[in-house]
Amino acid sequence: MTPTATLTCIRLNPDHHAVRRGLADRVQLHKTLMRLTPGTPSPHPRRDAGLLFRLDTDHDHPTLLVQTTQPPDLAGLPARYGTLLAARDLTPVLHTLTAGQHVRYRITAVPVRHLPGTPCGRRPDGRIRHSRGTPTALHGHDAAQWWQRRANQSGLALTDISLTPRTFERSPHTPHQPGLHHQLIQFDGHAHITDPRLLAQSICRGIGRAQSYGAGLLSLAPA
Structure with missing residues (x-):
């Protein structure tokens, strides 16, 4: 069975205190992003949610790519934390990968x-x-x-x-x-x-x- 995934792109608001804290400390950034995947308690919440991310700071506005097993709950992020640029269901793409x-x-x-x-x-x-x-x-x-x-x-x-x-x-x-x-x-x-x-x-x-x-x-x- 092919796994499922959703990819979300967020342009961060560098004036937000939570964004500045996350950009200065990856541990704090991880804690903030875990709010995208609320669910039942688990010994391995990040792994069970399939949460992966990549931070891009090469441009004027820092950008996050966030991947999760299920569509993320963007309401879990602080208000004005960032702007949603794109959200894509990767499952069809995973199905069409070919040797x-x-x-x-x-x-x-x-x-x-x-x-x-x-x-x-x-x-x-x-x-x-x-x-x-x-x-x-x-x-x-x-x-x-x-x-x-x-x-x-x-x-x-x-x-x-x-x-x-x-x-x-x-x-x-x-x-x-x-x-x-x-x-x-x-x-x-x-x-x-x-x-x-x-x-x-x-x-x-x-x-x-x-x-x-x-x-x-x-x-x-x-x-």
């Missing part, structure tokens, strides 16, 4: 590699087993290789890759995960689809870590 189709892509992600941890036993072949070590942010060629692997695992074969570092805004008072300062990188380029079903699932599920903070939303357009 071999050429597309342009964009994703902001947090590429990481886990260094080997402490020894914790032996594998059946005799090799030493290590615990999962500290996640380490990747840059440059290593980051591109990370995205190449994740794209292949998501039903997408890349033709080219360009990298643009993005700022991870965080209040100095907000605790962060030990051993990792989030490094957001925007990947753009062209690709062709290898597995439409797997790709549709990856689009709805998101790719990589830090999805609560604006990473993992994969956007596609005809090449």
